Amino acid sequence: MTDLEPTAQQLWDSRYAEKPLMWSGRVNAVVAELIEPLEPATALDLGCGEGGDVLWLAERGWHAAGVDVSAVAIERATRAADDRGVTVRASFERRDLQVDGVPTGLFALVLASYLHSPGELDRRSILRGAADAVAPGGRLLVVGHAAPPPWADEHAHHHHLPSLDDTRADLAFDDEWTIEVSEVRAREVVAPDGTPGELLDVVVLAKRH
Numbered sequence: 625m626t627d628l629e630p631t632a633q634q635l636w637d638s639r640y641a642e643k644p645l646m647w648s649g650r651v652n653a654v655v656a657e658l659i660e661p662l663e664p665a666t667a668l669d670l671g672c673g674e675g676g677d678v679l680w681l682a683e684r685g686w687h688a689a690g691v692d693v694s695a696v697a698i699e700r701a702t703r704a705a706d707d708r709g710v711t712v713r714a715s716f717e718r719r720d721l722q723v724d725g726v727p728t729g730l731f732a733l734v735l736a737s738y739l740h741s742p743g744e745l746d747r748r749s750i751l752r753g754a755a756d757a758v759a760p761g762g763r764l765l766v767v768g769h770a771a772p773p774p775w776a777d778e779h780a781h782h783h784h785l786p787s788l789d790d791t792r793a794d795l796a797f798d799d800e801w802t803i804e805v806s807e808v809r810a811r812e813v814v815a816p817d818g819t820p821g822e823l824l825d826v827v828v829l830a831k832r833h
Contacts, residue, residue, distance in 0.1 A: 647673055670754055672692045673701070726753035765827075
């Protein structure tokens with residue numbers, strides 16, 4: 625990195641500052657579908673953004689912690705937890721996973737949703753740290769973009785989007801794990817111009833013995 629290149633925090637703070645809210649505040653649909661049946665316990669969300677998944681978990685009885693590199697995102701997530709009355713069960717911390725690593729501790733659920741960045745990101749180390757943070761009997765859920773949106777400019781997503789095979793290789797699960805979901809899923813969305821579109825996501829859910 626040269627002195628002229630922004631840090632990860634500067635990059636994401638700048639992006640979040642472009643609008644009052646970057647995301648909808650709603651839970652990721654994959655998270656809702658796969659996690660809803662589980663008994664509430666402890667959870668860690670890596671790259672939590674403005675906290676939608678953490679807030680959803682907290683509202684369902686989980687004690688959930690979210691970390692993100694952006695101070696702007698963390699401030700919004702903390703304010704949203706207060707607005708939604710879940711500050712007892714939802715906590716947030718600004719943390720650069722690239723520099724500081726995954727928080728210590730063991731959790732019944734670890735989420736790593738859309739860990740992509742136009743800047744430098746050692747995704748393999750972060751995902752393996754995420755796996756190490758899963759308690760015995762707990763689960764790791766990884767969700768990522770399998771391809772850029774069909775309406776995106778060809779230069780808009782110049783960084784590599786890991787495939788399902790890439791993600792499985794990064795995780796390097798051994799016989800300590802049972803893989804419950806491993807697939808590429810399509811979801812229907814509305815493009816910026818109002819037309820229907822389809823996005824593809826890599827989804828891996830694994831349980832630790």
